Amino acid sequence: MSETKALESMIGEDYKYGFSTDVEYEDFPKGISEDVVRLISAKKNEPEWMTEFRLKAYRAWTEMEEPSWFNATYKKPKFDTLQYYSAPKNKPKLDSLDDVDPNIRETYEKLGIPLDEQKMLSGVAVDAVFDSVSIFTTFKEKLAEAGVIFCSISEAIKNHPELVKKYMGSVVPIRDNFYAALNSAVFSDGSFCYVPKDTICPMELSTYFRINNMNSGQFERTLIIAEENSHVSYLEGCTAPMYDENQLHAAVVELIALDDAEIKYSTIQNWYAGDEDGKGGIYNFVTKRGACRGKNSKISWTQLETGSAVTLKYPSVILQGDNSVGEFFSVAVTSKRQQADTGTKMIHIGKNTKSTIISKGISAGNSNNSYRGEVKISKKAENARNYSQCDSMLIGQTCGAHTFPYIESANPTGKVEHEATTSRVGEDQIFYLQQRGISEDDAISLIVNGFCKEVLKELPMEFAVEANKLLGIKLEGSVG
């Protein structure tokens, strides 16, 4: 079976992850207050310091204004009726897969993420997060042999409090922005990873996020720490059922790389995007930031953003250590009525720091796709360099593409290069490929894959094929 046929067999379902799972949930009050924040903390048996962290964030949040500076319009989430914690009643004991609710296990099987280690992609460890709780983490023992800690953030708070205390909120402070403050108050679960000194993590780490409950928000928290001279590659995937109501996803991800360490963080985001008329879909408002604290450290963000009704996301790197390197590779695809305002920030502080930004935006249907990026070179950042390339591709006549680059340099030795292009997938381009025997949909897929090649090659091998298919399905039939 050729790849094209495999693609075709997946089409017709449009969004094939749109099913929901019948699970009984624990009772939990709707809305938000200090009591709700305390209750979340209590549910999770958290230590006092964690409860205080949450309360401080909640109080900060109540004083903050919801932002509106981005290039997107949508119905604001109703914070007072949202459910902030959603856990399946049959609470799994995390030590054995047999204890996981069979319905939930089946959900992950259906999503192509079997939690049975024998059936998994070899070389990939998975933490499965279902609504608010981490269901299961695979390959824990194998990782432990190498000294790598990979577990849910809830477990890390219990078992590694000194690390969580030291690093949580150190890259994204609780007052950083409206959604980060909210997350800091109510975050339910997420992944934690710690790679010790002189260690190369022996496998790809990955978290698979699933929102199932219709009325709940998902607020996950990820913290990755790479000690001196260590290396880790991490991937997250996201899907959600199709509901008519919008659901809020407000995550915070913090990465810390010490001397000579390297973190590669990849995202394949395929939340439900809403229907043709813009009804339903996920609000994907996340704060992702990495700190290159040590000299010669490196942080790379690679993202393939295809889902969500509205995406506001700017994975950034703070380049503190001398000679540190930040990278951002992004493909953002919007169709139907999706709106994406995404990009990055590269903050150069150390000497000889280097950053690269490659952004590919593809808009189809009635969607709107914006790149927003900031490159800041501070006073002390001698010989800092940045290269930015932002390409936009339009498919059809009713979509929009925008580029908002901000450059700020306080050091005359800094070098910043910015290139931007906009192209349209034309009738002539499609006709040319069709004349060579390729169907219209395959022609678009080929053109788009060619356009994104530089970014897709940055994804870990195990996920590259998946990414190619996802792009094909996403733009299926997008030319009238």
Add this chain to the structure above:
Amino acid sequence: MLELKDLHAEVEGEGIEILKGVNLTVTKGEIHAIMGPNGSGKSTLAKVVAGHPEYEVTKGDILFNGESILELDPDERAHAGVFLAFQYPVEVPGVTNNTLLRESYNTIAASRGREEMDPLEFDDYIREKLDLVEMNPDFLERSVNAGFSGGEKKRNEIFQMAVLQPTLSLLDETDSGLDIDALKIVSQGINKLHGDDDAVVLITHYQRLLNYIVPDQVHVMIGGRIVKTGGKELALELEERGYDWLESLATVNGEAK
């Protein structure tokens, strides 16, 4: 093989008629040349036969191997064996020649019930074809037409023709933009590819191409119609006399061209 019957076509949605009743019969094993002044509808004719969505056929028919192909999409026409060498080949950044051709070859092969080739088999196959147009193997890993010179683009079209082995090749001004050496190479390639089971239609402004590729018939197109048909000597006559003497034929029915 190809039969055009009173073919009328206009630009989709604009009501401007460009083809005003073209009649043409091309038989297996033949080479036809279509000549004519700028704007006479030659390129449109090639695009309409290949199924370009910009044009709408308002009257008449296109028969390919005895069957109408009007309802077929461009890719289905390609599967049937129609190939168009573009006057202005299109760039597809990020997609290598190799990828495009393997995808094309296998799609066409599958539609005809032939075996598809795996990447290694295909590599052997495609390298043989490179020699035909004297192209460097590096060329396979370059993005389709991106950053190619005008001459390279034209050569690439003939290379694709060699790989895909169509039964009807429409070559739209493949000779323009080629220097004398390249013209020779391309012409020799076309001659080698042409046999008893396929047909070639050359669209050209210049008689010089016909020194290398000898046509069975030469047609003159003016004002959206074929106004005169002759043997290869007609091309020489056109070279000498231009098209003016034929203009009157285009208004025979009292219509403006």
